[in-house]
Amino acid sequence: MSPDEFIHGLRVRSEAGDPGSVDLFAREHLDKVLGKCSDAQADLIGSLMRETYLIHGYMPAERPAAQPPEPACRVKSRGTAAA
């Protein structure tokens, strides 16, 4: 997929107001397309993603969190705040 095709696909999904679809599309192609992009194309991709996610309050699912060390973490937190 060329950067222009990717931008078109992203724009269509962004204009449809579907951040989940933008996210899936990005996961599928972003890492490969970014290497072929000019700076302007990368900035445009970035702004399409950011605005779609921002307006819809969308948070892409993250990679699985790193495992805490063994034994399982026992963090206690007390109190609230103090001046």
Added chain:
Amino acid sequence: MSATYGRRRELSAIRYYPVPPGARAVFIIEARSAKESRQAQELFDYVGQLAHVVSISEGAVMSYAVHVPGDPGEPSLFGRIERLLTTTFAFAIVERNFSDVTLRLIHDLCDDSRTHAEELPLCGICGRPDPFPCRASVDLVGEAEPAHLVYCFRCAEESGSLEPGALLRRLIGLDPRGFDIPSDIPSLPVPDLVQHKPLPDSLAVIWDDRAVRRGALYAILEAYESGDELLLNAAVLRFDVAVTDRLRALGYPRHPTAIVRICEWEAPGRTTPSLEVRLGKWFLRRDLILRDDADRPLRTWVHESIHAREPWAPDWKGEFEVWPGYEEGLASGLAVLILHRSGIAVEDNPSYSFYVDVYRELAARIGVEFETLLRKLWEYQPATIRRNFGRIVNSLYKQAGARSLSKTQLRRLRSAADAQFGREMRGQSCAANRGPCWKEVFCEP
């Protein structure tokens, strides 16, 4: 309780070190190996670049008191440290205060584990320890050496809300060692502890040396890909301190509750309404690895930090959805300006360069420096620029020596601004057909 002396001593000068208001917390960590001790030490070395840190014990039980100057509310730093601890150490306690109970607990743990506990300063009135006491250095009549006095925050609080000089006089007056304070001697603040701590050279150099900047960003990327959460957070914290310190020095501080996270499938940068600055890993990777460019990620970091200057207006969507250019033009223009002022040549983000040019032309039209306009806009909460735009421009216009804008001109201003800052103008070049522009606003009706 401190000893009471038989005779009263007269002071001839008071120099005090005021403790700014803020929040305090104590972090206790069980370090099960030398490596974990070192990790804890490194972590709190980083924290020491952001806040005041006092080590209470070192060894199998590592404990630190942290004081964050500023609003006494819960600072985001405590949450960040807590998150680091949860992902790194098997046992940790966070006490969001400093109390006798906490200190007893630390001493018990230190006794059990044969860990050395530090002596904390003792209050001259109640005798209780305090890691961040009010301090004064006083000259005594007839004595060659000054005396150093220390008072805990509890005694300070009980003395009521006084300005620092008066508070110290009150506390010295309560000191059971007996000091007479003539009314005509001055109380002078000692400035070096009042001011913000200077940025360590190793952090300032992130701005001054591209290779160091690249290395610091590469460390973030490497830590992210290694899955080591502590390493990642420490690397992000290091870069973030350099960014926020420079912003503060230039007069554009980020809001203290804002946090930065590296995210897998994000845009290059996005700030959420809860002031989470999210930076996209793939874009960072592209800039660093494929382009060998450490300046664009810094531009993004600064850009997002400008969006995180204040909590957003509750109705932020109203402005951002239809007219993103008011805010994006500000963030993009200011980010580039800040980098230029630091000797880093970057271009505007082409997605928002149209908005930046619109502001640049406006500044020229009303006769003020570009930065003067941006600074004025920056003072407004995100998503409130549009509703205040007429007032902002009018005040700058008058400041430049012109007459106040007429109602007709203000109406034209709103219409021209909305046309130029609309979503559809994103990514446009200046040569594009742009509809109404500033010239029509400022011509006489």
